[in-house]
Amino acid sequence: MTKIVNVAIVGGGLMGREIAAALQRWPALINHPVHPQLTAVCDINPPALDWFDQIPTVTRKVTDYADLLGDDAIDVLYVAVRHDLHRQLYVDTIQAGKSLLAEKPFGIDASAAAAIVAAASANPQSFVRCASEFPFFPGAQVAVNYVRSGALGRIIEARCSFLHASDLDVGKPINWKRQARYCGEAGVMNDLGLHTWHVPLRLGWTPDRIFGVLQDIVTERPAPNGGRERCDTWDNAVLHGWVNKESYSFPLTTAMKRIDPGEKNTWEFEALGLEGGVRFSTKNPKRVEVFSVVDVPGGGREQVWSSLDAGSQSVWPTVTGPNFESGFSDAILQMLAAFLAEREGALGDRFGCATPEEAALTHAIYDAAIRSHEAGEVVQVGG
Numbered sequence: 001m002t003k004i005v006n007v008a009i010v011g012g013g014l015m016g017r018e019i020a021a022a023l024q025r026w027p028a029l030i031n032h033p034v035h036p037q038l039t040a041v042c043d044i045n046p047p048a049l050d051w052f053d054q055i056p057t058v059t060r061k062v063t064d065y066a067d068l069l070g071d072d073a074i075d076v077l078y079v080a081v082r083h084d085l086h087r088q089l090y091v092d093t094i095q096a097g098k099s100l101l102a103e104k105p106f107g108i109d110a111s112a113a114a115a116i117v118a119a120a121s122a123n124p125q126s127f128v129r130c131a132s133e134f135p136f137f138p139g140a141q142v143a144v145n146y147v148r149s150g151a152l153g154r155i156i157e158a159r160c161s162f163l164h165a166s167d168l169d170v171g172k173p174i175n176w177k178r179q180a181r182y183c184g185e186a187g188v189m190n191d192l193g194l195h196t197w198h199v200p201l202r203l204g205w206t207p208d209r210i211f212g213v214l215q216d217i218v219t220e221r222p223a224p225n226g227g228r229e230r231c232d233t234w235d236n237a238v239l240h241g242w243v244n245k246e247s248y249s250f251p252l253t254t255a256m257k258r259i260d261p262g263e264k265n266t267w268e269f270e271a272l273g274l275e276g277g278v279r280f281s282t283k284n285p286k287r288v289e290v291f292s293v294v295d296v297p298g299g300g301r302e303q304v305w306s307s308l309d310a311g312s313q314s315v316w317p318t319v320t321g322p323n324f325e326s327g328f329s330d331a332i333l334q335m336l337a338a339f340l341a342e343r344e345g346a347l348g349d350r351f352g353c354a355t356p357e358e359a360a361l362t363h364a365i366y367d368a369a370i371r372s373h374e375a376g377e378v379v380q381v382g383g
């Protein structure tokens with residue numbers, strides 16, 4: 001009999017619904033050690049709870065998350081709320097002994113992230129990870145495994161980007177994600193940054209110094225009730241870092257953009273070395289490109305970028321045909337599979353969700369980027 005894990009969602013907005021929908025596809029996973037059951041939902045806005053009526057296992061709908069913390073029947077909370085609320089809700093969840101799949105940026109700033117990490121360290125019965133789904137695309141996994149194999153040789157450079165264009169429309173009304181008091185001083189880095197740092201940090205590529213190029217392109221937007229309001233968050237950020245290996249350093253660039261014309265949720269990873277290279281973009285979600293120098297029939301050697309189709313399989317096997325293609329909701333399912341398998345001690349050496357320490361480290365990187373941008377010079381991370 002598969003073990004049942006009871007899950008509650010706090011925040012029934014965009015991501016709360018995405019996670020709820022992904023949980024309904026659990027039978028697609030083969031031999032997963034647990035079966036999660038979505039039993040409870042919390043949102044301070046009661047109408048937001050109505051959507052969850054279509055999920056028969058949801059038996060509790062509340063408007064105060066504290067009501068869920070004392071419920072012994074709930075094992076795991078997925079919390080998807082505004083960034084200024086992360087610290088309180090995450091720390092309370094952890095201190096109640098519940099496991100937590102948190103949303104990025106894992107606290108609005110470095111001090112909030114530190115408080116959450118401290119709570120997690122003091123309450124080891126609470127298994128805590130932070131959401132970041134793009135590395136769970138099969139093509140991203142091919143790229144990660146390629147790098148881990150050592151096929152790059154000496155690394156020349158690496159890049160990870162997450163790109164949007166939704167804010168190109170200057171008539172788009174303001175929302176909490178575009179206001180520093182709710183989103184955080186780090187702006188777009190808080191919004192999109194963990195997606196670009198999860199893979200580099202997991203590969204051990206922590207930059208020791210950063211040069212930040214930040215842009216606040218649209219400075220006010222229509223307010224929901226008429227008039228205009230300050231839009232005081234960074235729209236675009238490009239971070240140039242240096243990663244130290246034992247005998248050399250290489251540049252690592254991450255780009256986080258809300259205003260990149262034409263882009264819709266494009267996550268890209270590229271790593272180049274003297275002996276090999278690999279590229280993946282969710283723009284062509286099946287394709288992974290691999291670089292090599294090959295012997296050419298008839299003589300000589302040539303540099304070649306070749307491509308392969310990644311298929312459907314990622315971290316946890318599914319019933320989906322291996323030749324079928326994968327998408328955003330598949331990556332969400334794989335992220336949940338990794339989270340709950342790791343909580344059971346069953347993930348092994350497979351790729352997992354971002355740890356509290358990795359998520360907190362991103363805040364030190366964003367702080368360095370802001371200091372660098374203001375000073376116009378390279379600064380030490382954590383300095």
Ligand SMILES: NC(=O)c1ccc[n+]([C@@H]2O[C@H](COP(=O)([O-])OP(=O)(O)OC[C@H]3O[C@@H](n4cnc5c(N)ncnc54)[C@H](O)[C@@H]3O)[C@@H](O)[C@H]2O)c1
Pocket residue numbers: 010011012013014015016042043044045048063065079080081082083085103104105131132133190191
């Ligand atoms: N992983 C991803 O790809 C991804 C994508 C978008 C957003 N996010 C993250 O998810 C989180 C939520 O973003 P969203 O887009 O779902 O936001 P959203 O605004 O669509 O939804 C947030 C919901 O939280 C509710 N809420 C507010 N305060 C609450 C409280 N105290 N208790 C319970 N519910 C409360 C709101 O009423 C709303 O329904 C943020 O941290 C954001 O950065 C992650």
